[in-house]
Amino acid sequence: MAPAVSTTREQVKVFVVDVLVDVVGYYTAKVLLPLISLGWVRVDDWSSRKPGGWFGWYRDGDRRLVFTASMGGWIGVLLWLLTLVIFIVATGR
Secondary structure: OOOOOOOHHHHHHHHHHHHHHHHHHHHHHHHHHHHHOOOOEEEOOOOOOOOOOOOOEEEOOOOOEEEOHHHHHHHHHHHHHHHHHHHHHHHOO
């Protein structure tokens, strides 16, 4: 079996996915989750080191649901994908 060789193209793909999840997804979830949930769900800051457990969330002192930054990024990406699906279905394309 040949050893796995990382090419520049693969590195670029990984970088683009990381940027989409970590930046775009994170800030989307950081803004939209508190709006959608009326403040009961939020995404933690980048600098926070609180463990999120198996599912990437914990409860704060006010018993609100707080997602870790990495889980918030994935939730933000899922919100964008849901928006895309709704757009495609609504326009009939």
